[in-house]
Amino acid sequence: MKFSEFKVLLIYANSSFVLLMPISVSSLAAKLKEAGFNVRLFDTTFYKTDERKDNEYRENSFQVKKVDYDKREIKEKGNYITDLHKVIDEYKPDIIGLSTVEVTHRLGIELLESISTRNIKTIVGGVHTTFNPDEVLAEECVDMICVGEGETAMLELCKKMAVGDDYTGVPNLWVKLDGKVIKNKSVFLEDISLLPVPDFNIFDPERIYRQMDGVFYRMVPVEISRGCIYDCTYCSAPSLAKLFGGVGAWFRAKSIDQVFKEIDVAVEKYQAEYFYMVSETFLAMKKSFFGEFIKRYSKIKIPFWFNTRPETLNEEVVGMLEDVNCHRMSIGIESGNEDYRRVMLKRNISNEKILEKCKIVEKSKIQLSVNNIIGFPDETREMVFDTINLNRCFSADSHSCTIFQPLGGTPLKQYCIEKGYVDADFNVDNLYEPSLEMSSLTKEEIKGLYKTFQIYLKCDESEFHDVQKAEKDTEQGNEIFKHYINKLNITE
Secondary structure: OOHHHOEEEEEEOOOOOOOOOOHHHHHHHHHHHHOOOEEEEEEOOOOOOOOOOHHHHHHHOOOOOOOOHHHHOOOOOOOHHHHHHHHHHHHOOOEEEEEOOHHHHHHHHHHHHHOHHHOOEEEEEOHHHHHOHHHHHOOOOOOEEEOOOOHHHHHHHHHHHHHOOOOOOOOOEEEEEOOEEEEOOOOOOOOOOOOOOOOHHHOOHHHHEEEEOOEEEEEEEEEOEEOOOOOOOOOOHHHHHHHOOOHHHHOEEOOHHHHHHHHHHHHHHHOOOEEEEEOOOHHHOOHHHHHHHHHHHOOOOOOEEEEEOHHHOOHHHHHHHHHOOEEEEEEEEEOOOHHHHHHOOOOOOOHHHHHHHHHHHHOOOOEEEEEEEEOOOOOOHHHHHHHHHHHOOOOOOEEEEEEOOOOOOOHHHHHHHHHOOOOOOOOOOOOOOOOOOOOOOOHHHHHHHHHHHHHHHHOOHHHHHHHHHHOOOOHHHHHHHHHHHHHOOOOO
């Protein structure tokens, strides 16, 4: 069989209406297409797979502006199971590859279970699979899994399957065979500078649109690096680094030439209006790389956004980013309690320093978004107000608030298991519902503080006692909530 005749169907199990296109399956598709394989994608983004669309949770807590999807002809699709079967009937794939994260994993397995009688080989990958390989491979609808990065492993698998060779020894893969499991070592760690440019043509045309500050843009992600040099305990990056040879091996930055090759393609091929620079900590790059990035990007100046940490900022860096039309940056604060942040989260920076760095961005033309998390293990109401009060000390375009989730592979997940806050087999299936059963801060208290976070940031401190009543999901509480939303003119 020619490679062009071998058909690969990729399934991207995504939360409903989370609109930024991912690097993961786009890079995998590009690698396979480069070798001549026929690749198609089934994407769940525009299906109603949850009770609420992801953005509705944030809109209802006034963290983001509402957008009109009709303006970009973004419509909710029908039934994802029915449509998957239609795609398979038409396309007739030789293999189906599923990519999930923890919160979408059950959705992905539901899709594979619905087609289990079709006798098509299946392989599952993603960070959830990497941390839970035995659990995922135990699913009857799963034939193989990829532990670690998938571009080279998937390519080698498809090459062997296409010509009828034995594929059970491909590195990074675990394979079921005659009632046994073959567990190959994870040795493929990609040189990300040598990967082909991600292929976003596998997505529906309207998938390129992503909202930012209430406006839809043709937004394209550009991968700057993989991995992270930091050890935050609520993140899976430290555990991934341990699994794959330490930070020095796991953290990789793309070459500046490859980054701008991808930017050029995005402009010419996809008419990009906005870039999201994909990096755990964008400004942790080497000074020489940053200087060259600024020099080259000064000729492009398409708005862009990235994530970074406050300690990576200074006035010179912010000024240079302003000059090349950086539109927005997101900075992680997470907790406003210095001791907790240092000891439990492994983030060794003072509130004074955070405030100083945020003030630098506040004075610039760049939009500032700060990220906060509430409901950490052992957190108290007083500690949540440490976070609120730190945020009240400066102005940002967005003070986001998320509810802590004990995601697999994170040190805090293990801590939560040891403390009895979650069961050992617990998996997160909703990012907007509290997961921990703890006495220091109940689930209802966390939900109430999440609901009123934006009000506490903007009201007078003398009104805190009254706002506390709005935390309750009662008729009185909801009336008080509406009163303050209107009084403070909170629109995002």
